[in-house]
Amino acid sequence: MKLFVDCKKAGHLCDKGQYDDASFFDKLKVRFHNLICKHCADYSERNAKLTRLMKDPKCKQMPEECKKRIREELERELAKGEQH
């Protein structure tokens, strides 16, 4: 197994790491790469910050059942409009 990876691979593994789709060794590879690559180290930092923002409770999303309700309501109204 290769412990040293190129920038492209490091960026990809870093992205996966934001979703818990990266293994322990994947994360280790990113760390090793970041030691020797300022560009990727910066990318990793920004990427991690973005993940924190997305998980912030202040970033809300409309509950799925509410979206469904509104979608159906709109569809009904649209169907009515087409009849006329």
Next chain:
Amino acid sequence: MIYNSIMADHQLDPTKWVDKYSDYLYNYTIVKVNDKEVAEDIISETFLAGLKSMKNFKGEASERTWLISILKRKIIDYYRKINSKKGKAEVRVNYTDDEEGGDWLEERVADPFDRTAEDDLENTELGVAIYACIDKLPEKQAAIFKKKTIEGQDTETICKEFNITPSNLWVIIHRARTALASCLEENWL
């Protein structure tokens, strides 16, 4: 259909409203009314009102800006209703105490929203800023990013839905994340 006959720079497509704008509008509304259910109702009313006034859409503003302008009016209406329920007597007492004449509560409630320019990201809340940035992504990219990041769907499910390979998905996610980071950078990162 009515909306197909509108030939202008911007077009309306109500079938996509919920997917494209509901989270943005939700974040926008919830900081102003501070109640989930009220926010849900107001947004539902906004979309329905949008549907009814589609023929008035001239295509000068973007679909989102147009929906926001309807939403703002709905939020103001909501506060007007609350104020009238509270009883005018109470409000008038405040009015006579107030040295600035003519500035009674109802006007004060309606006022702040006009100052909130829609794309003024510096003054907006995090949730509004994030969804405004997501909205700038290409449509498919935004949809995939939301499913993966916000809804937490797994890679396989999304790939099937969009008929793409996992490596396609990761390229899309990478582009979306890079674009979002630079969109949010100035004020949030």
